[in-house]
Amino acid sequence: MNATANAWDMEVDVLVIGAGGCGLTAAIAAHDEGASVAIVEKREQPGGNTALSTGSIPGAGSRFQRAAQIEDSPATMVADLLRITGEHDLGQVSNTLVAMSAELCEWLVDRVPARMSLITDYCHVGHTIPRLHAPTSRRGQDLMDDLLAGVAARDIPLAVGNPVQSLLTSETGAVIGAHIGGKGVESSRIKAGKVILACNGFAGNRALVSEFCPEIAGAEYFGALGSQGEAVIWGRELGAGLANMGAYQGYAAVAYPHGSLLSWTTIEKGGILVNAQGERFGNEDLGYSGYARLVLAQQGEVFAIFDEQMKAIASKEEEFCELVNLGGVKSAASVEELAALFKLPADALVRTVEAYNAAASGQGQDPLGRSKFALAPLQNSYWICRVTPGLFHTQGGLAIDSAGHVLKTDGTPIPNLFAGGGAAGGISGREGAAGYASGNGLLTAIGLGYLSGRAAAREIQQARAV
Numbered sequence: 286m287n288a289t290a291n292a293w294d295m296e297v298d299v300l301v302i303g304a305g306g307c308g309l310t311a312a313i314a315a316h317d318e319g320a321s322v323a324i325v326e327k328r329e330q331p332g333g334n335t336a337l338s339t340g341s342i343p344g345a346g347s348r349f350q351r352a353a354q355i356e357d358s359p360a361t362m363v364a365d366l367l368r369i370t371g372e373h374d375l376g377q378v379s380n381t382l383v384a385m386s387a388e389l390c391e392w393l394v395d396r397v398p399a400r401m402s403l404i405t406d407y408c409h410v411g412h413t414i415p416r417l418h419a420p421t422s423r424r425g426q427d428l429m430d431d432l433l434a435g436v437a438a439r440d441i442p443l444a445v446g447n448p449v450q451s452l453l454t455s456e457t458g459a460v461i462g463a464h465i466g467g468k469g470v471e472s473s474r475i476k477a478g479k480v481i482l483a484c485n486g487f488a489g490n491r492a493l494v495s496e497f498c499p500e501i502a503g504a505e506y507f508g509a510l511g512s513q514g515e516a517v518i519w520g521r522e523l524g525a526g527l528a529n530m531g532a533y534q535g536y537a538a539v540a541y542p543h544g545s546l547l548s549w550t551t552i553e554k555g556g557i558l559v560n561a562q563g564e565r566f567g568n569e570d571l572g573y574s575g576y577a578r579l580v581l582a583q584q585g586e587v588f589a590i591f592d593e594q595m596k597a598i599a600s601k602e603e604e605f606c607e608l609v610n611l612g613g614v615k616s617a618a619s620v621e622e623l624a625a626l627f628k629l630p631a632d633a634l635v636r637t638v639e640a641y642n643a644a645a646s647g648q649g650q651d652p653l654g655r656s657k658f659a660l661a662p663l664q665n666s667y668w669i670c671r672v673t674p675g676l677f678h679t680q681g682g683l684a685i686d687s688a689g690h691v692l693k694t695d696g697t698p699i700p701n702l703f704a705g706g707g708a709a710g711g712i713s714g715r716e717g718a719a720g721y722a723s724g725n726g727l728l729t730a731i732g733l734g735y736l737s738g739r740a741a742a743r744e745i746q747q748a749r750a751v
Contacts, residue, residue: 293462293476297323299741300463300477302449305333305509306425307706307730308483309432313397314738315481316439320745322738323475324441325465327448327511331433333485334509334678334707335730338425339602341404341417342731343724344390345383349403349418357414359383369411370713370720374528374684379712381687382732389732390418399431406598407659410553410572411722423602425727452480452519452702459700460523478748479701479741481689483734486679486707487514488533497530497681500717504581507539507675516708520683523702526694528709530681531716534726535577538589538672543613547589547670548599549573555661556591557641558672563624563633565641568654575719580674588627589672590638593665614670623667638663678726680711689737703741705733 299315301308304326312322344350345362362383370379393399404417420427436443444465453462453474460480466472487493489512495502506512517527537558538547552558552569558576560566560583567579580587591599596614599605608614617623620638624631642662644651683691683704690698691709711729714720 292474294473295323296476297321298478298745299481299738300325300475300479301481301483302463303333303482303484303706303708304331304443304445305483305485305706305730306335306429306432306727307734308481309429309436310731310734311481311483311705311738312441313432313435313439314735315742316441317396318739318742318746320742322441324436324443325447325449325463326443326445329446331443331445332426332429332509334512335727336426336429337509338727339419339423340401340425340428340727341409341419341423341724342386342390342393342727343412343416344387344418345416347387347390347403347418349390350416353403353405355405355415357416359386361414362386362416365411365413366712366722369722371715373712373715373720375710375712378685378687381736382712382728385736386728386732389735392735393731397431397435399428401428406601407550407553409723410549410574417724424604449515452523454523458523460702478745479703481737481741482516482519482683482691482702482704482708483706484516484708485509485512486682487517488512488676488679490514493517494676494679498533498679500578501533501535501581501676504535504577504674504676507536507544508677512678512707516683516704520691523699524693525691525699526684526696528681528684529711529713529715532680532711532713532720533718534677534680534713534721535574535718536675536677537573537576537580538670539675540608540613541671541673543608543611545604545608545613547608547614547672548602548605550599550602551589551591551595553659554591554595554598555645555659555663556589556595559588559590559629559634559637561585561629563629564637565653570655570657571719572721574721575717577674577718580672586627587672588629589670590623590663591668592663593668594660596668614668616666616668618666620667623669626669627671678707680713680721680725682707682709682711685709685733687736688740689733703737705737706730709733
């Protein structure tokens with residue numbers, strides 16, 4: 286939307302649209318580089334998908350890894366990601382994020398400050414080395430609380446319940462601000478030297494999901510409310526390019542009907558997923574994201590099965606403990622008793638577990654191709670949870686460069702416009718969910734917030750110095 290040079294209600298160096306992890310990080314980073322900053326959020330409270338996550342961010346070569354005597358490097362992490370994502374539209378962005386990932390984790394702890402530590406219990410999906418840094422609770426809300434405290438300590442204005450109606454542009458097509466308004470909100474116009482889009486993805490927009498991610502369009506959406514794809518819509522209007530639009534993060538094991546995540550640790554450490562016939566239907570090594578479409582394809586009830594050892598490790602996560610306390614996870618002394626809990630065919634389930642245990646014990650190959658059995662074979666007391674697949678967030682969005690500048694379809698930047706998090710293209714491959722490694726979502730959210738906030742503030746300072 287073209288704007289005239291008058292009638293501004295507020296002026297600021299950097300306007301951040303969206304108060305999730307990306308937006309709050311961008312605001313803090315820009316502020317600490319000397320810029321005046323304001324944040325607007327359409328929902329009544331901050332959060333986004335960061336609040337619903339485990340708060341885990343990969344950092345390759347961090348001082349926390351060194352303290353734990355874990356050897357890692359950006360080159361190793363790049364190789365890990367490339368192995369599962371393949372070549373995609375934002376390879377250079379991915380490499381940049383990996384290169385500064387250790388710096389990012391240390392900055393969060395030292396400067397925000399955020400209460401995070403290195404997870405050393407096991408390697409997460411897609412990683413060959415323990416490199417995820419997260420709150421002790423493994424709750425993204427704790428990370429959000431720390432970011433919000435960082436924003437408040439810096440006196441950065443944060444206005445919730447203030448939806449952006451449109452971006453405002455000059456006659457030459459440069460973004461110069463935003464029009465704010467909506468039901469119950471007085472319309473206003475904010476002038477900004479730089480605008481950072483941090484307003485989540487499009488997973489809550491059925492039409493856009495069907496257009497770009499049709500294989501998961503039938504799954505229930507479990508991500509943050511408000512992921513309606515405004516950034517994609519505004520970007521298209523401005524001639525922006527799109528990147529990796531077919532990629533998404535799914536979750537294969539949302540506890541049903543509770544709606545909370547069954548910790549994938551239960552599967553990664555040796556558990557299995559079976560259908561209503563008591564049979565496995567895929568290779569669980571695909572990970573929680575890539576496996577989601579296989580669960581969706583069952584078109585019937587699906588169950589996660591694991592044992593006491595696996596439950597003990599998952600019990601380090603608060604959300605899992607809450608699920609157990611709510612009765613979402615049930616136990617039995619034998620496979621037959623386990624089957625009876627949900628009226629599964631006992632004979633079939635016994636055969637499934639026996640065949641799986643044989644493969645896990647080295648008595649032949651797993652017919653479904655699984656090779657990582659961790660604590661399996663299944664033994665001792667057994668546990669079961671009814672699960673459903675979910676779509677959590679999209680991994681495609683606006684085309685960007687390594688500083689977060691939004692790019693037109695011809696590859697040139699749209700002046701003054703940045704994007705990060707769900708608004709920007711992700712680093713999880715071009716399409717599907719198999720390219721999603723644990724922490725990819727927050728690496729692009731927090732990482733691009735950090736990069737774009739710093740870049741926006743520095744560009745403003747450079748312009749003033751001319």
